[in-house]
Amino acid sequence: MVEAKLAAARRDLAERDGVLVAFSGGVDSSVVAALAHDALGENAVACTARSETLPEAELDDARRVADEIGIRHDTVGFSELDSEAFVENNDRRCYHCRSMRLGAMFDRARELGLATVCDGTNASDTGEGHRPGLQAVEELDAYSPLLAHDITKPEVRDIARRYDLSVADKPSMACLSSRIPTGIEVTEERLTRIERAERLLRSWGFEQFRVRDHDGLARIEVGAEELDAALDPEFARAAREHVGDLGFDHVTLDLAGYRTGSVSPEESPDSAG
Secondary structure (H helix, E strand, O other), rough: OOOHHHHHHHHHHOOOEEEEOOOOOOOOHHHHHHHHHHHHHHHHHEEEEOOOOOOOHHHHHHHHHHHOOOOEEEEEEEOHHHHHHHHOOOHHHHHHHHHHHHHHHHHHHHHHOOOOEOOOOOHHHOOOOOOOOOHHHHHHOOEHHHHOOOOHHHHHHHHHHHHOOOOOOOOOOOHHHHOOOOOOOOOHHHHHHHHHHHHHHHOOOOOEEEEEEEOEOOOOOOOOHHHHOOOOHHHHHHHHHHHHHHHOEEEEOOOOOOOOOOOOOOOOOOOOO
């Protein structure tokens, strides 16, 4: 079944004059990039949108995975903080973010003479509740080959393994603004301290985590398998000291563990596509 879907997606892409893939370096957009490169070779470009909400580590990952695939990698810069509607951080934040991000992709595609912009929306995304970012995909008429060919998230990971992509089992990653509860303004200061705090957790060996910024209170979530490590008194001491030094007034550990959408219901994994 997956083989048939894979072949159909490749044929569909091969019929296009050229594509730009909105590329976050997550598993969904990486599979789309691999399919596009297979189908179109040099007429496929993976493009990552650089903004304050993208952790530097994710940009590094995107460059590395594009190199694994062999696809040309490009970047385009923009700032969600230029949008008052985004900064306000209501339940439409992901719509405003995705509209600006994809708009920048379409602008770059026109500059490169590429007729199609693809994103990584898969067939499982449409059943995941409140996802206003998908409205932006529809309005701007981006093409979602995984969705068009009914490729689900488990099948995406299977395909990534077939391509031997290092991100096949990578946890989903939403943009940094998803760590700020709805109703609290998104600011560069908050985004910066969240990114630095999460960089610390990554350096300490954690893999599935979030640092939520509750207006100066850092709420750390880690995956269930890593909760024992986070309950270690040494971790508590280090988190209190080093995360606190980043500008947080208080540092807490959420005993419920990591879960998507725990502060903002519209949190969208792999939000750059």
